Amino acid sequence: MSQFSSSPESGAVHAGAATRLRGLLLRWETALVLLLAAAIAVNSVISPYFLDIYNLSDATTNFSEQAIVALPMTLLILVGEIDLSVAAIIAVVSLAIGVCSDQGMAPYGLMLVGLAVGALCGAFNGALVAGLRLPSIVVTIGTMSLFRGIAQVALGDQAITNYAPEFQSFGQGYVVSWPPVPNSFALFLGLALVFGVVLHRTRYGRALYAIGNNAVAARFSGLNVARTRFVLFVMSGLLCGLASVLLTARIGSTRPNIATGWELSIVTMVVLGGVSFEGGKGTIPGVVLAIFILGTITWGLSLVNFAGIEISVVIGAILIVTIAAPLVLKRLARRFASGSS
Amino acid sequence: MTIEPMVDSNEPPVLALSGVCKRFPGMTVLQGVGFTLRRGEVTALIGENGAGKSTLVKILTGIYGLDEGEICVGGQSVHFASARAAWAAGITAIHQEPVMFDELSVAENVFMGHMSVTGAGLVDWRGMQDRTNEILHLLEAGFSATTPLKLLGVAEKHLVEIARALSHDSRVVIMDEPTAALSTREVDDLIRIVGRLKAQGRAILFISHKFEEIFRIADRWVCLRDGRQVGSGAIADVTSADLVKLMVGRSIGNVFPTRETAVGEPTLQVDGLSNATEFADLSFVLHKGEILGLYGLVGSGRSEALQALFGLSRPTRGVIRIDGKVVAIHSPADAIAAGLAYVPEDRQTQGAVLAFSIVENVTLASLRRHSSGAFLMRDRETATARSVAERFAVKARNLDQALGDLSGGNQQKVVIGKWIATNPRILILDEPTKGIDIGSKAAVHAFMAELTAAGVAIILISSELPEVMGMSDSILVMHEGRVVRRLTRAEATPELIVTAAAGTLESNVA
Amino acid sequence: MILHRRDILRALSAGGAAGLLGATLPYPAFAQQKKLRIAMVVKVLGITYFDVSRHGGQKAADELGDVELIYTAPTKATVEDQIQVIDSLIAQRVDALVISANDANALVPTAKKAMARGIKVLSFDSGIAPEGRIMHVNAPHDDLIGASDVQNIAKTLNYQGEVAILSATSQATNQNLWIVKMKDEWKKPEYAKMPLVSVVYGDDVLDKSYREAQGLFKAFPNLRGIISPTAVGIIGASKAVGDAGLTGKVFVTGHGLPSEVKPAMDAGIIQTFQLWNPADLGYAGVMFAGLIARGQATGAPNTTTHIGYLGDMPIESDGQTYLPKLLVFDKSNIDEFAKQF
Amino acid sequence: MNGSSILKRREASLALIIVMVMAAVGVRAPIFLAPATQLNVLIDTSILFMLVLGQTVVLLTRGIDLSVAANLALTGMIVGLVARAAPGLPIAAVIGLAIAVGLVLGLINGFLVAVVGIPPIVATLGTLAIYRGTIFILDGGAWLTQADMSKAFLHFPNATLLGLPHMVWLAIVVSIAMWVFLNFTRRGRMLYAVGGNPVAARYCGIDLARQQLLVYAISGMIAGLCGYLWVSRYGIAYVELASGYEMTVIAACVIGGVSFSGGIGTVPGALLGGLFLGIIANALPVIGVSPFWQMAISGFVILTAVIVNARTDKPASKIILSEAKRAAVGPR
CATH class of the missing domain: 3.40.50.2300 (Response regulator)
Structure with missing residues (x-):
């Protein structure tokens, strides 16, 4: 360790060396880019239908809603929390939209109801986690049952299906006709940009990293940790609301089992993106890349008619291998270093 | 306390190290360390932070392996593959922060890792508890084997650690800064216990930054600097000045800077600050350029009171005025806005974000000033961090180095720098030099003088009498949540402060 | 701006043919291939009932001649997963889809998209709402x-x-x-x-x-x-x-x-x-699909088509055709049928 | 034993709640309290009891095993396929095979967590997908039904010994074994140490990796055993068998006071958590409440349990001021 030099050259030293942490993340994202490139290449070879603008556009609709929820989930996991109730919130929101739709509410009204109910559910989680200082994994396992349970109780033996075509066009429409960019995908891209800028360029983002790395030190430094956690849960609920509006509109139907199991897919996206459960580590570009990788692989394998469960095996394996690889490499490197000395 | 060590110089040393080397990727942390520990002797291991003391402890307790050299126990060369192997060889350590299990009972904490079993292979709860109670009795502990650990205080937890060492019947007991979190009275108790261990013929390796303690209990000393052993010998043959010189490689003149006491007008007035269980009726006036020392035993409520002042907890009562105006402080953010800054006691968990770079740590408490709108300005951040690093002579490769890679003293400099970056008018320093090396300590003290000269008011919480007395213009002594004595610099004597802090009654600080 | 799905469809049907051709350029051979590709999408994989209907479908495919039957389904009986499967089949440009729906209404948008791209969509066993399919092959009344x-x-x-x-x-x-x-x-x-x-x-x-x-x-x-x-x-x-x-x-x-x-x-x-005999359902579904795709039947209400061994099957005014017979099992015939399915 | 009265009080209050629920259901439908019905509840909950205990040891080490239900389903399928191929296989061999397969699957989790160092939630999320998928790959998604299984295979779980079905006996044996293991063996106590304070455990010479391997192995073996029981009891094996059941298991642990932050949890607590969910699941159909309520109720109960536990867990604030002085300070 050399003495920190206070001479003017130190600027050069500073500019020349990237943060250790950032360097690591950079490598993670490089790996993801390579993985994505590989996935695209393999897909183009195994299926002649892959590189088709309409097909790719269709492919995005199948993950955009989940991807939207992955953004606030990234921030939550970054600060050391988790929201397992996301899929259940989607179900409750869908229920609320359905009930209002049956009352004849206008499409934009339904959208607002969706966002409001989502935010409310998020606020409920947030109040329990931030207010009562309960562990979020337990709280959201509870609300996961509670929210979906409410949907089951309310819907009982019916599904709500008579959605107005104007409302359905939210989920089925396109922002521009050529190239055909579905609304949900465009929204995801826009939100990803906003989340990326906020996380990586603003003081709010810095605060999130600080809380994720050391919540106590962050609190002692004047950051409002509890409020931040609360806001993140509300944000998660809000975007679940948006995702639910898009999903409900896309399939034009509300059933209590809507979006079953999505929480695990969403968490998979975030984890593959390099966000660590220990908190304080991960980037939005990483998560976006992971989403594209998962989307590409899923789509490619479905084009050759792999069953969904076979695709999930592949994804499970990719998840384990990508998380394990750096750990194993690091260990090998250490062994090599100590062996050679 | 007149227990004569039972030294028999014909016996082989209990523990002998020779040529011990340890490397981590990219650096050598220990090189050529060799000394011996003998029955019934206390050997003090001294050195600045980062000198390699902790690494040595980890090697001796089997947490790390060593790259070169030899460890002999009772004349036999040994190799520790795990903590268990070190135990088996009769070496146990009492760590600086108690490493224990809050959810388990005292007996289990004592015997975890080496529980005895009955013939049926089941845990012998009865025997374990009896054994523990015996040892606790020996240590005059006021709790029993079945007490859940979470109900004990820090000093009592240290007793449990000592009981653990005794349960192993260890020949070598390593104490890694056992007094760092203890009050003076508790330190006395500990020293008495060390004396007893000595009388039982155990060899003790005692690590401390406090020369006063070292000269009280140690027979021999070993000094490390930058991973090398730079000297060893009998305590009787050296003075503290000699040791300081060896540790830092240069001599340090006067430990505390001389300050022009130019106390200005009042800036912070606290009136009747209280909460339900921890402190009551804290009132004082702090002037510009003043250093107000706050002395008290651990658990006297001093940190709790000032944390409440800083908005980290809610007081039930009390009025805070800054420059004559009543301010409402409900959160640290309010406190920062009011011109307060608080450097917390526990650097690792409360002060530093170890994964963050120096820059990111320095600007954490003043993000708003380092951004335009919501957007962070990297240039502004770097400029602030550079000025902090230069002012404190922070040792680091560059400003983007993660704080976790720096030594404790340098981490502390950055943490203090973080608060300086908020331009505080009132700075609260909670044990700012706890567990940091002498060089860093001096830098912190010099900096305090510099700040007060610029009109900043400082509240200094410290358990170190010389520090409180050397730095403060006036001193408040707290006991059981209340201020029991107010002293000016001129009035203060160690006896006055210590008796006040101990309270008139026999207090049991749990 | 949100474009309505109708606009997209109009654009597709007008200029879309050219667009589709353009998109297919790398693989022109596929557009001209004569072999008929019929996809049978059931509710969920692994159900014997559907496996039996698949055998019926295969029999029909063999009888039709030069037909490739793709049999697939989601691994969870949810409509979101089923949509994903159908999307991938649309992307593969199959000639006809024969679907047993997990949700009658929720499949309509996807089915419409398929029809807009020239794919014949039929439902069997569990129907899609009328606007989403040409006809439905139902169990007995x-x-x-x-x-x-x-x-x-x-x-x-x-x-x-x-x-x-x-x-x-x-x-x-x-x-x-x-x-x-x-x-x-x-x-x-x-x-x-x-x-x-x-x-x-x-x-x-x-x-x-x-x-x-x-x-x-x-x-x-x-x-x-x-x-x-x-x-x-x-x-x-x-x-x-x-x-x-x-x-x-x-x-x-x-x-x-x-x-x-x-x-x-x-x-x-x-x-x-x-x-009823699930093989009959599959047989009729694929047979109808093949005949409609080859222009040998329309599938329109109030028409009757000859469906191999099942004989003439009338399509009623509700756009559905019903299997003619129900099998009742008892001690006398169980052993014989248990060998079949 | 650990003399923490807080834990005991928590279990007592949970037991009280269970009694109250049973009484309330009993008022509406007295038949629910009949011994035969209660036995049914017990039989129906046996599998949950065992799985909850398996999950408890994992949670004790700050881990989580999301793959239990997938392990159960895969083991069930493998055992079913083997039993179909060799109908004459003695039942002891079948059970041994189930435990062995479960053990292997558990060790895979253990390897990923302990040796490779993948966070447990990620590792078991991955294996959850892989194990389920393997069922599909094994048999192409086909179902195994009673017709594929021998009489002995189907008969075992419900056959009785001293008036209780084997399944209940197995649950009792597993519970006692686990209780002894966690309270009276060194390794069991070490689990509490590892979860309570991993750093301190290391200083005590406890090898964290070995403990982790052990708990995932235990969880896996139990899941494997339950895989056979599930398949034989219901006479069916398919890809989605027990799908999502891991959440029920985890919920029971939460209700039973097992902490996610490690080091806290007891066998009686975990069993009571399982019993609670078992009673709810069985009582609703009896009192004619729509089963749709089940999920909402269990969610509500989980949240209540968490809030109550958090209250009792709060460390008493350090009291520095003596009683008299505090009275003087008091709130205004």
């Missing part, structure tokens, strides 16, 4: 099935004793229709001493069906019969009867596969049950 279910249990119980229904999910279209028809049949005077006491739902999940049946025994101590018009429910109900030691007291009937129900019949818990 609901009133026939419903009435026969009630008659089956009445014969077993000799028109005496309390009876309950254990259905699949509460939203299952088919089951709900049959229950309505059962209730119609029940109004007849000969069932006066055989009241219907409860309708419960086992969600087509075995342990839940089992537990619901147990709940029925508790709630209705005088229960004599259970009608379970679902292949999972009938197994769960008869297992519960056997385990509760109620064999001979409580009898089960309903719909099931002979091979799966045979053990319960051998144990005396079931005396008679029924089903």
Whole structure:
């Protein structure tokens, strides 16, 4: 360790060396880019239908809603929390939209109801986690049952299906006709940009990293940790609301089992993106890349008619291998270093 | 306390190290360390932070392996593959922060890792508890084997650690800064216990930054600097000045800077600050350029009171005025806005974000000033961090180095720098030099003088009498949540402060 | 700006042909291939019932000649997963889709998209709402099935004793229709001493069906019969009867596969049950799809088409054609059918 | 034993709640309290009891095993396929095979967590997908039904010994074994140490990796055993068998006071958590409440349990001021 030099050259030293942490993340994202490139290449070879603008556009609709929820989930996991109730919130929101739709509410009204109910559910989680200082994994396992349970109780033996075509066009429409960019995908891209800028360029983002790395030190430094956690849960609920509006509109139907199991897919996206459960580590570009990788692989394998469960095996394996690889490499490197000395 | 060590110089040393080397990727942390520990002797291991003391402890307790050299126990060369192997060889350590299990009972904490079993292979709860109670009795502990650990205080937890060492019947007991979190009275108790261990013929390796303690209990000393052993010998043959010189490689003149006491007008007035269980009726006036020392035993409520002042907890009562105006402080953010800054006691968990770079740590408490709108300005951040690093002579490769890679003293400099970056008018320093090396300590003290000269008011919480007395213009002594004595610099004597802090009654600080 | 799906469709049908051709440029051969590709999409993989219908479909494909049959399904019986599967088939530009829907309405947008891209969409077994398909190949008429279910249990119980229904999910279209028809049949005077006491739902999940049946025994101590018009429910109900030691007291009937129900019949818990032949459903579905895709049939209401061994099948005014016959199984014929499916 | 009265009080209050629920259901439908019904509840909950205990040891080490239900389903399928191929296989061999397969699957989790160092939630999320998928790959998604299984295979779980079905006996044996293991063996106590304070455990010479391997192995073996029981009890094996059941298991642990932050949890607590969910699941159909309520109720109960536990867990604030002085300070 050399003495920190206070001479003017130190600027050069500073500019020349990237943060250790950032360097690591950079490598993670490089790996993801390579993985994505590989996935695209393999897909183009195994299926002649892959590189088709309409097909790719269709492919995005199948993950955009989940991807939207992955953004606030990234921030939550970054600060050391988790929201397992996301899929259940989607179900409750869908229920609320359905009930209002049956009352004849206008499409934009339904959208607002969706966002409001989502935010409310998020606020409920947030109040329990931030207010009562309960562990979020337990709280959201509870609300996961509670929210979906409410949907089951309310819907009982019916599904709500008579959605107005104007409302359905939210989920089925396109922002521009050529190239055909579905609304949900465009929204995801826009939100990803906003989340990326906020996380990586603003003081709010810095605060999130600080809380994720050391919540106590962050609190002692004047950051409002509890409020931040609360806001993140509300944000998660809000975007679940948006995702639910898009999903409900896309399939034009509300059933209590809507979006079953999505929480695990969403968490998979975030984890593959390099966000660590220990908190304080991960980037939005990483998560976006992971989403594209998962989307590409899923789509490619479905084009050759792999069953969904076979695709999930592949994804499970990719998840384990990508998380394990750096750990194993690091260990090998250490062994090599100590062996050679 | 007149227990004569039972030294028999014909016996082989209990523990002998020779040529011990340890490397981590990219650096050598220990090189050529060799000394011996003998029955019934206390050997003090001294050195600045980062000198390699902790690494040595980890090697001796089997947490790390060593790259070169030899460890002999009772004349036999040994190799520790795990903590268990070190135990088996009769070496146990009492760590600086108690490493224990809050959810388990005292007996289990004592015997975890080496529980005895009955013939049926089941845990012998009865025997374990009896054994523990015996040892606790020996240590005059006021709790029993079945007490859940979470109900004990820090000093009592240290007793449990000592009981653990005794349960192993260890020949070598390593104490890694056992007094760092203890009050003076508790330190006395500990020293008495060390004396007893000595009388039982155990060899003790005692690590401390406090020369006063070292000269009280140690027979021999070993000094490390930058991973090398730079000297060893009998305590009787050296003075503290000699040791300081060896540790830092240069001599340090006067430990505390001389300050022009130019106390200005009042800036912070606290009136009747209280909460339900921890402190009551804290009132004082702090002037510009003043250093107000706050002395008290651990658990006297001093940190709790000032944390409440800083908005980290809610007081039930009390009025805070800054420059004559009543301010409402409900959160640290309010406190920062009011011109307060608080450097917390526990650097690792409360002060530093170890994964963050120096820059990111320095600007954490003043993000708003380092951004335009919501957007962070990297240039502004770097400029602030550079000025902090230069002012404190922070040792680091560059400003983007993660704080976790720096030594404790340098981490502390950055943490203090973080608060300086908020331009505080009132700075609260909670044990700012706890567990940091002498060089860093001096830098912190010099900096305090510099700040007060610029009109900043400082509240200094410290358990170190010389520090409180050397730095403060006036001193408040707290006991059981209340201020029991107010002293000016001129009035203060160690006896006055210590008796006040101990309270008139026999207090049991749990 | 949000474009309505109708606009997109218009754009597609007008300029879309050119666009599609453009997109296919790298693989022009596929657009000209004459071999017909028909995809059969069922509710979920792994159900024997659908495996049998697949055999029927394959038989039809063989008879049609030069047809490639793609058989696929989601691995979870949810509509979101089914949409994803159908999207991938649309992308592969199959010529026809024969679908058993998890949700009648939710598949409509996807089905419309398929039709807009020139794919013939039919439903079989469980229908898509009329606007989402050309025609639907249905099981025998609901009133026939419903009435026969009630008659089956009445014969077993000799028109005496309390009876309950254990259905699949509460939203299952088919089951709900049959229950309505059962209730119609029940109004007849000969069932006066055989009241219907409860309708419960086992969600087509075995342990839940089992537990619901147990709940029925508790709630209705005088229960004599259970009608379970679902292949999972009938197994769960008869297992519960056997385990509760109620064999001979409580009898089960309903719909099931002979091979799966045979053990319960051998144990005396079931005396008679029924089903149409799922192979016939698959056969008719694929046959219709092939003929329509080749322009040899229109699938329009009020037309009749000759469907191989099933003979002439009329499409009724509701756009549905019904299988002509129902199979009722009892001791006399179970062994023979159990070998088939 | 650990003399923490807080834990005991928590279990007592949970037991009280269970009694109250049973009484309330009993008022509506007296038959629910009949011994036969209660036995049914016990039988129906046996599998949950065992799985909850398996999950408890994992949670004790700050881990989580999301793959239990997938392990159960895969083991069930493998055992079913083997039993179909060799109908004459003695039942002891079948059970041994189930435990062995479960053990292997558990060790895979253990390897990923302990040796490779993947966070447990990620590792078991991955294996959850892989194990389920393997069922599909094994048999192409086909179902195994009673017709594929021998009489002995189907008969075992419900056959009785001293008036209780084997399944209940197995649950009792597993519970006692686990109780002894966690309270009276060194390794069991070490689990509390590892979860309570991993750093301190290391200083005590406890090898964290070995403990982790052990708990995932235990969880896996139990899941494997339950795989056979589930398949034979319901006479069916398919891809989606027990799908999502891991959440029920985890919920039972939460209700039973097992902490996610490690080091806290007891066998009686975990069993009571399982019993609670078992009673709810069985009581609703009996009192004629729509089963749709089940999920909402269990969610509500989980949240209540968490809030109550958090209250009792709060460390008493350090009291520095003596009683008299505090009275003087008091709130205004």
